[in-house]
Amino acid sequence: MSAARLLCGWLTLTGCVGALAPAAARAQAPAAPALEPASEPAPASSRLPSPSASPSIATPGPAANAAAWQRCTALPDDTARLACFDQWAGQQAWQRAPTQSTAAAGSPPASAARSPTTPASPTPADLPPTPEPILVQVDGCRDTHYSLLARFWELEPGSSCGVFRFRGYRPITVSVVGANTVNDQPSSPAPGHTATPVNYRRTEMRLQLSVRTKLAQGLLTPDASQRLDSLWFGYTQQSYWQLFSGDISRPFRNTDHEPEVVYVYPTDAQLPGGWRWRYSGVGLVHQSNGQSLPLSRSWNRVYLMTGVELDTRWAVTARVWHRIAENATNDDNPGISNYVGRAELQATWNPDQVNTYIATLRNSFGSAWRGSARLEWQHTLGEKQSNLRLHTQLFSGYGDSLVDYNRKRTVLSLGVSLVDF
DSSP states (O other): OHHHHHHHHHHTOHHHHHHHHHHHHHSOOOOOOOSSOOSSOOOHHHHSOOTTSOOOSOOOOHHHHHHHHHHHHHOOSHHHHHHHHHHHHHTOGGGSOSSHHHHHTTOOOHHHHSOTTSOOOOOTTTSOOOOOOOOOOOOGGGOTTSOHHHHHTTOSGGGOOOSSOEEEOSOEEEEEEEESOOOSSOOOSSTTOOOOOOOOOSEEEEEEEEEEEEEEEOSSSOTTOSOOOEEEEEEEEEEEEOTTOGGGTOOEEEEEEEEEEEEEEOOOEEOGGGOEEEEEEEEEEEEEOOOOTTSOOEEEEEEEEEEEEETTTEEEEEEEEEEOOOOGGGOSSTTTHHHHOSEEEEEEEOSSSSEEEEEEEEEOOSSSOOEEEEEEEEEEOSSTTOOEEEEEEEEEESOSSGGGTTOOEEEEEEEEEEOOO
């Protein structure tokens, strides 16, 4: 036991010293030499700290501590040496009660008052500093305090992201598609527009890129107005890629290019049932596949559009268009409006923050009902504010691509989309 105590003293393990102090108090230890010079040595009992009160010995400085250690080390008797180290430990400031009021009242140290199984509560000095909140500035067109249409077309000064900044237009999509049929020999009533048959597969990839930028704003709305008109340029490219047709070198079956210019005016008005009329606009669009004969397809349109919404759940948009007439000798796709349609109605429903359902109808308004219907489901991937979506789409009708404008087919696709980045 004496060897263990001696080792505790050498290593200055105060917890070990405190634990062995009661045994030293019970032992009949000879008097340890005084730590301060004195005319006569005081009894050991007067030098040892009392267990019921804080020691009254002044805290020694660094030089006195070194001298005390040397005196304790020089004692030949193990018991006396331990008593000397016990006295030294009692003189240390970190062994005392934390406040003078506690020591004066004879209260036991806080570590003795706590239950051995109860962890000590951290004091404010022990707690890590509270980090300052980080305020992230959100662009107006991404501020969810504004409605869906207000952010999409930047209809208010507060929902604007400024001019000449790239934004998403239609979803940027990578998806796998399967169809009930594939147009392996595209044709058109125009002379010289019937292609050679190719053994395409009905399963392929669809890639869509769609971006836009605002060219100008505040053209017709006054500076002090809470409404903001705008002029946009957009570009959409959709490709069908025969990725699974290795026997024909995996070609791109068709790629459509669609640049357009759009002017949007915020026609804000309250409608019955809580609906709100949000905007009107006019646009000019060119669509072509950039091919030569016999696969060349293209047309130009001018359209009018408008949109209404109900809080953040519903948005309904409509477009009607008129094809700009072409010379019959230059018309790659006669009668395209009778297939693709002359108007479009789209309804968007957001039941919650992670799901979006979209239905789009097109109609030709001709003697023969033609057009298309498209149903979509988008599910947010990652955080609720993420722009990445799982995208499922079912299309049936005409005009899935420009080369298929006069061929009806049903297409199911599954992929991921990036919306309005």
